Amino acid sequence: MTIDRTSLRWNGWGPAAQPDALPKESPAWQWIADALGINTPLPETPATPLEKCTLPASGLDGETRLELERIVGANQVHTGDYERAFHARGKSYHDLLHVRAGNLSNAPDAVVYPRSEDETQRLVEFAAARDIVLVPFGGGSSVVGGVTGREQGEKRLCITVDTTLMTSLLSIDETAMTATAQAGIYGPALDKALASQGVRLGHYPQSFEYSTLGGWVAARGAGQNSIRYGRADKWLVSAHVATPSGLWRTEATPGSAAAPNLNQMVAGSEGTLGIITEATFKVHSLPDAEDYRGYLFRSFAEGADAIRRIVQSEIPTAMLRLSDADETFFFRTLGGIGKEHGLKDNLAEAYLRLRGYADRPCALIVGLEGSAANVSHARDRVARIMSACGGLHVGRSPGTSWKAGRFHGPMVRDPMMDHGLGVDTLETSTFWSNIQTLHSAVREAIDTSIRETLDDPSARGIVMAHISHAYPDGASLYFTFVFPRRLDRGLEGEVAQWLTIKRAASDAIAAHNGTISHHHGVGTDHAPWLGQEKGPVGMQMLGAVKQSLDPKGVMNPGKVLGDGIGN
Amino acid sequence: MTIDRTSLRWNGWGPAAQPDALPKESPAWQWIADALGINTPLPETPATPLEKCTLPASGLDGETRLELERIVGANQVHTGDYERAFHARGKSYHDLLHVRAGNLSNAPDAVVYPRSEDETQRLVEFAAARDIVLVPFGGGSSVVGGVTGREQGEKRLCITVDTTLMTSLLSIDETAMTATAQAGIYGPALDKALASQGVRLGHYPQSFEYSTLGGWVAARGAGQNSIRYGRADKWLVSAHVATPSGLWRTEATPGSAAAPNLNQMVAGSEGTLGIITEATFKVHSLPDAEDYRGYLFRSFAEGADAIRRIVQSEIPTAMLRLSDADETFFFRTLGGIGKEHGLKDNLAEAYLRLRGYADRPCALIVGLEGSAANVSHARDRVARIMSACGGLHVGRSPGTSWKAGRFHGPMVRDPMMDHGLGVDTLETSTFWSNIQTLHSAVREAIDTSIRETLDDPSARGIVMAHISHAYPDGASLYFTFVFPRRLDRGLEGEVAQWLTIKRAASDAIAAHNGTISHHHGVGTDHAPWLGQEKGPVGMQMLGAVKQSLDPKGVMNPGKVLGDGIGN
Secondary structure, eight states, X not given: OXXXXXXXXXXXXXXXXXXXXXXXXXXXXXXXXXXXXXXXXXXXXXXXXXXXXXXXXXXXXXXXXXXXXXXXXXXXXXXXXHHHHHTSOOSSHHHHHHHHTTBOTTOOSEEEOOOSHHHHHHHHHXXXXXXXXXXXXXXXXXXXXXXXXXXXXXXXXXXXXXXXXXXXXXXXXXXXXXXXXXTTOBHHHHHXXXXXXXXXXXXXXXXXXXXXXXHHHHTTOOOTTHHHHOOHHHHEEEEEEEXXXXXXXXXXXXXXXXXXXXHHHHTTOTTSSOEEEEEEEEOEEOOSEEEEEEEEESSHHHHHHHHHHHHHXXXXXXXXXXXXXXXXXXXXXXXXXXXXXXXXXXXXXHHHHHXXXXXXXXXXXXXXXXXXXXXXXXXXXXXXXXXXXXXXXXXXXXXXXXXXTTTTGGGGHHHHHTTXXXXXXXXXXXEGGGHHHHHHHHHHHHHHHHHHTOSSTTOOOEEEEEEOOBOXXXXXXXXXXXXXXXXXXXXXXXXXXXXXXXXXXXXXXXXXXXOSOSSSOOTTTTHHHHHHHHHHHHHHHHHHHHHHHOTXXXXXXXXXXXXXXXX | OOOOGGGBOTTSSSBSSOOOSSOTTOTHHHHHHHHTTOOSOOOOOOOOOXXXXXXXXXXXXXXXXXXXXXXXXXXXXXXXXXXHHHTSOOSSHHHHHHHHTTBOTTOOSEEEOOOSHHHHHHHHHHHHHHTOEXXXXXXXXXSSSTTOSSOTTOOSOEEEEEOTTOOOEEEEETTTTEEEEETTOBHHHHHHHXXXXXXEOOOOOTTGGXXXXXXXXXXXXXXXXXXXXXXXXXXXXXXXXXXXXXEEEOOOOSSOOSSSOTHXXXXXXXXXXXXXEEEEEEOEEOOSEEEEEEEEESSXXXXXXXXXXXXXXXXXXXXXXXXXXXXXXXXXXXXXXXXXXXXXXXXXXXXXXXXXXXXXXXXXXXXXXXXXXXXXXXXXXXXXXXXXXXXXXXXXXXXXXXXXXXXXXXXXXXXXXXXXXXXXXXXXXXXXXXXXXXXXXXXHHHHXXXXXXXXXXXXXXXXXXXXXXXXXXXXXXXXXXXXXXOGGGHHHHHHHHHHHHHHHHHHXXXXXXXXXXXXXXXXXXXXXXXXXXXXXXXXXXXXXXXXXXXXXXXXXXXXXSSOOTTO
């Protein structure tokens, strides 16, 4: 069930062979250029092909290689260029800047693929005994520097441990509605194996197709339907983690007062304590009914209020997603470009104008899943609250089309980067009472900092946001921004540009009481802001746990507790 | 809002002045004696009055007292007998054996009442600097040895820190539906303060009237309506904890991937890392509608299946409580004793017999709370599942009367102990697929071990159980057992009897994959079984956290990580 690495883009998102998500002849390019205030033709900025990249020599000596092969088997120790390049970094904009420029200085010395929990545990103990750095790697979809191979200044041997040979669904408990699987299984394979038994986990992050169960837990992620199925820290029942202090099997009980729940120390550990080898998680019956549909709101505040009231009313929804006016405008315009504008569209426009939804509306998509009785109960109650909050029902098609394209977002980044454009995303969450303030502050910080990085006074960024995860006490905010890349100063200049924007956004998040990450994790990129969120005692605690389980610091060093942004 | 300590029983449950929950003339005594196979009149075994108890001399020297008074004020440092006796132990059967026998060797040297977070933090730092032991104490309702003063062999000065002068509701965020209160506020005071603003926390443990917010969090407890309102580890948003390493303000965001959620290290810490000074928690609107009613099932398995199907169907309930046949029989019989058995009762009996529910039925109470729409939706769906699982609807009165007496259970223990009877409770949880196995194993272990402690071969215990907290993946099991006390060997013999039963039950729980506690906590009494549940790596982690935050081990030593059962 594992995805062959050579079938994937080593320096981008998705399959190596894929249709161009934004073909060269698309009129969208001109519209984007105009929106960014770019008056010259967009440049061609293709990625450096692997054969033109220079990899640092692998430091793996013959003896260590033999010992590794004794643990994981002769065919599971790789030092070839493709494997090392593929595992050099994750998939953040910052990662892509480096690998597209041909900078593979972070490539690990070797990549090993353990085939079992036992091999993984032996590998971790071997590494700890020899002071060899291990970087756990599932799908490698981290966008926060969580899987970067060799950190700057690291002198030790660095080995990336790819978990994707461990892909078995081990068991399903149909009475308790839990399942246990090996950590390296990819999203679609897990979903398929579970569905054949009539159940699902329901964890659908945007990276679903290219990320693994172990990664979801390690990064404490959240799927798009988290309202129904829960975040990873909620659906995780128990885990096995191969640590330098031995195999850690966490407690497994439905509810307990037996000291703190240590499963919560696995979720968010990001490979810094050990390698997750298997996880037990809650499953749900496949839904009998689904209902996805769209609403328009006159303002972001009104739409947010509708979401708040729905979740606080304990109505069983699966997904509530509200785009701000900029995001709504961006996707409606981009979606409409090149299509003929007919009578039906004109009538729809006129209707929206008449109802007062034509001026910067905000689109909200609501998804319901579950038993027919729950979905029908929820549909009626949702409709009433939407209407009370000023929402205009616009039918099922926005819901259906969002769902059809739910994993496609990252596909447009590569073509944009091929044309001198930068695209990045970042996310946070806060309490409902602070959501508008945080939205404005971060939006403003990104917008202003993008302008600061550009010489041309007419050039600017496109900054947009949505709420995509709602809780009774608050919600996430997810920002996407597009900007003209600062190409004139080479890789260093581009990294500096990104750092300026990233730091401004992160500072704004921290200053306005958002979390530094709602579901991407910490990695290297958010580490400098973690202390502000956890406080000195919290950081001391995290440090003590790390020191105890991994005293030599061989497990994913520099992540979470480091200060390695821009590494 | 604090409860005056002298208005409470220092060596029992509830108010000092209270109506006898089981008057001497009640025919229930004879029925209980018969059920226990006791052929002699029940003995009189009154508790030792305080004036006949000998307290160890307080080791608090004048200089230290002055320094304490400088921190918390002159009137807040107590060394009088009543205060020291009141704070000697918690409220477990084992605690009561000691204090009723006049053994107050565990009394702390002094009791201090800090009035603010700042005072508490200074107190903790003072204690850490001077190597003085601190025992945090809220309501003191621990039934697992969580608030025992001086541990056996402890040579250091021991001071109990009573938090119940810190009782303010600090703020309510009506948009985010969260509230923040000081940790020492008692259940009813908090409930009232919140209700005056139209909201509730909804945490109703049986100890509700005599326990505090901080204690609920520290012990990682669960209230009777936990299905709707959540366990403490679920409703806790953030906390302040006065630790020897400084004031720990945990992170506060609705959903986050910023490293592990350290609020989960507060829940279940039981005062071993510091003293919780305030907590922010989720609140709900006061319910528009409530619906409590009863069902009968022909077997425990059928009733459990109904609960499982209801929670797995995501129907919004507040409470589902299923008594096994023994518990159902016990309470129905006890409730009927002394009442005239009229025509109505005879008809009801005949009806039950006709329908096949007369032979050892199991009673189930379901409680619904929330918006009228949710309650009505849930009522219909619950009724359908109950019926499909073989449940017989028996009306609202079992629900109403359970609710009216929901906090009264512990009131009957003191009169029973006055008559030579032991009563204890213990609890666990497991996955649905294991619930019947665990129920039988623990039931059997308690029953057998009680018989082992008794010389008279006809003497035996009454052992009964219920499910009172349900999750999609499993449920709690709560055991209550009554037994003839082994009075012939003094306090030591009685403690030995209790230890025999407690160890047998705990071993059975651990051997059959239950958690050692679902909501009572670890304290001293469950500590020996914690390692089996957490595993060596988990225990190492807990030890490392403790060592880092409290290197001198002044915070509640011997609890959670100790091995002090029977201390």
